Amino acid sequence: MKNLSVLVLVFIIHFWISSGNLAPYAINAPSLKQTACGNILNIDESNFRDTFKLLDSQKRQEGGVVYRRMLYPLIAYPFMINFGFYYGGLLATLIIYIGTIFLIHYLCKKHFSKNIAFIANLLFVTYPGIFYWSGQPFSYVLIVPCSILSFLLLLSIKENNTLKKDLFIALCLGFLSTAYDILPFYLTASIFLLIFLRKFFTITPFIILSILPLALVVLVEQKYYKIPFNNSNVGVYANIFNAYFNLEAYQTYLFILKKYPITLWNNFLHSNMTFIPILFLGLFLKNSIFANNQKLNLSIASKALIFSVFLVFSFNNLAPAYEGWQMRGNWIARIYQPIFPAMVFFILKYFHKNFNIRSIASVFLFLTVIANTLIIWSPFADLNYPLQHYYNFYQTKNPNSLKTNLDKFGRTPVKFCKNALLEVKLNKERKNRIKIKRQKRMKRKLKSQH
Numbered sequence: 001m002k003n004l005s006v007l008v009l010v011f012i013i014h015f016w017i018s019s020g021n022l023a024p025y026a027i028n029a030p031s032l033k034q035t036a037c038g039n040i041l042n043i044d045e046s047n048f049r050d051t052f053k054l055l056d057s058q059k060r061q062e063g064g065v066v067y068r069r070m071l072y073p074l075i076a077y078p079f080m081i082n083f084g085f086y087y088g089g090l091l092a093t094l095i096i097y098i099g100t101i102f103l104i105h106y107l108c109k110k111h112f113s114k115n116i117a118f119i120a121n122l123l124f125v126t127y128p129g130i131f132y133w134s135g136q137p138f139s140y141v142l143i144v145p146c147s148i149l150s151f152l153l154l155l156s157i158k159e160n161n162t163l164k165k166d167l168f169i170a171l172c173l174g175f176l177s178t179a180y181d182i183l184p185f186y187l188t189a190s191i192f193l194l195i196f197l198r199k200f201f202t203i204t205p206f207i208i209l210s211i212l213p214l215a216l217v218v219l220v221e222q223k224y225y226k227i228p229f230n231n232s233n234v235g236v237y238a239n240i241f242n243a244y245f246n247l248e249a250y251q252t253y254l255f256i257l258k259k260y261p262i263t264l265w266n267n268f269l270h271s272n273m274t275f276i277p278i279l280f281l282g283l284f285l286k287n288s289i290f291a292n293n294q295k296l297n298l299s300i301a302s303k304a305l306i307f308s309v310f311l312v313f314s315f316n317n318l319a320p321a322y323e324g325w326q327m328r329g330n331w332i333a334r335i336y337q338p339i340f341p342a343m344v345f346f347i348l349k350y351f352h353k354n355f356n357i358r359s360i361a362s363v364f365l366f367l368t369v370i371a372n373t374l375i376i377w378s379p380f381a382d383l384n385y386p387l388q389h390y391y392n393f394y395q396t397k398n399p400n401s402l403k404t405n406l407d408k409f410g411r412t413p414v415k416f417c418k419n420a421l422l423e424v425k426l427n428k429e430r431k432n433r434i435k436i437k438r439q440k441r442m443k444r445k446l447k448s449q450h
Contacts, residue, residue, distance in 0.1 A: 003118050004105055008098060011125040015094055015134055017380040020414035023135025024379060024390045027405040030398045035086050037417040040409055041136065048073075048138040052080055054225060056427070065231045068217055069139040071146075071179035076137065084423040089137020090414065097130065100145045107152070112352045119365070120348055128273040128375040129337055132390055135414070142179035143337055150176050150186040151341035154301040157193045166194075166202050170209035177214050182338045187211075188308035189301070196300055236327055240319045249320030256318065256328075263317055263330060270333035270392040272340045275371045279364055280343035283350045286361070296353055302342035309339040331395035380411055 018024060019039075026032060026040045033041040046061060051073040053060040073080075075096065079088035101121055108117035124130070133140040153169050153176075160166055173190065177183035187210050194203050221227040243249055269277050287296050298306075313336060316327040327335075347365075356362060371386075378386035379402070387402055398404070 004101070004121070007118075007121045007125050008101055011097065011101060012094070014125065014131055014376050015097070016413050018131035018376065018413075019090060019135040021406070021409040021412045022379040024132045024402070025136050025138075025140065025394075027379065027402050027409075028390060028394060028396050029405075030396060030401050032405065032409075036419040036422055037415045038409075039086060039415055040405070041086070042138070044138070045136075048136075049085055051139070052077065052085055054221075056081070058427075058430075064227070065233045066139060067221055067225075067227050068214060068229075069178065069180055070217055071176070072139040072142050080137070081427075082424065084421060086137055086423075087414075087416075087420060090135070093134055093137065093141045096141065096145055097134065100148065101125070104148070108348065112348060115355055116348050116352050119351055120344070122369055123276065123344060123347070123372075126369050126372045126376065127276070127340075128372050128389065129340065129393070131376050132334075132393055139180055143182070144340075146176045146179045146182060147338040148341050150182060150338070151301065151305065151345065154186065154189055154193060154305060155299070157190060158197065158300060163202055163205075166199065167205055167209050170206040171213065174210040174213035177210070178217055181335075183210065183214065184312050185305065185308050185338050188311060189304035192304040192307060193300060196304070232325065236325045239322045239324050240316060240327060243319045243322035246320060246322070249322065252321055256320070259329075260317055263328070264313065266330045266392075267313060267333045267336055270330065270389075271336035272343070273372065273375055273389050273393060275368045276340060276343055276347075279368045280347055282364055283347060283361060287350060294353075296346075296350055298342075298346055299349070302345055305342040306339060309336055312336075330392075333392065334394045379406055380413075382406070382411065 021027070021038075021040050023040065023042075026042045029042045029044075031043045033043060033045050035041065047064050047066050050060040050064040051067060051070060052058075054067065055070075055073055055077050072092075076089050076092035079092040082088060083091060101124060104120050104124060105117045108120045127144070130144050133143065150173060153173050156169055157166060160169070170190070173186055174183070177186075187207065190206060190210070191203060194200070194206060218229050222229065271277075284298075317329070319328065350361065351365070354361065374383060374386040375389045377383065378390070384403070391399055391402055
């Protein structure tokens, strides 16, 4: 437990130096907002605050694009009510991640060993893909925990022999998809797994139950809150699909094909901040070339997930030219982040089978941890080259936004001030006024009836 406590402490430090004016998702944006205490927020803050307002029966803007991602607001709601949207969200996020650390420790210790549990959490607490999102109270913070849980569900499909358990897995997968748009990756991977395991009659009910939780969220929001399903985030995929049937768009298709290989490579690297993909690829090649008769195969769940991410990437990047927001190219590698559990699972299996602290593989593991740690510290310590990896993860319009915003707002973690809980106070006063008005209306109604 001593090693685990140290890892939790490391995580909390990394969480702290990725908050406030150091939050990468905020400082990577060309335009920002500020809280009452001077902490900066990504310009998309209003969209995510609206999900909280929806739960809290507050007035919200029309045309929000993230209402279907309700799992994080539901989890964070009790904290946001008591500590405000920003501080309550950060507290909820920290608790979620620390819980994930304990879950990883328990599962790896149970199925592998203490050493592998330590390696798994060492990679977790130094994974920049967590800290890019963690400093903003938005649904993105659940991408990593929900991807891990979804991958565990993939592994469970192979172990289960009953329809009832498979359908329960489908419901769980659908529930997790209400956090973020990971269903295209993990549902596709699940279908491949079911085909491989010859569970052909399970596929249709599995798909239905996987889609059901998200469908219920959409239906409830449409019926009771008049929130339409279609928005700019959803519409872009319809544009991509329709592009395949536009014959005129194929006139420039050769140019798209030429860019595909290098774009695939860049997205493979940048979707998980370069160094974990390199470690995975290095160990995979070493195992394939030099392992002789003791080769370690990729698990069927890892193969299914990697192939499904490849299909989604190809769907986005092989589409003929289309109008509107582009989902192709190097700029949005972040959407393929959910592939990382497949890579990390292979890394853990490799070290479980070949653990030697003096091996070349261990040296590369150590270098990966150091490189990722430098990325996490780059905003705080003003390290330009590591900072570039955050930009490669999500290339916004201005490549200098990270550096410019750090210089402008200062390299300070989350700040507190006397107005920190003003939002909570005002919200309670608003609710009290609403409560008093309702009581008065009820009294008038009762009087009129008598």
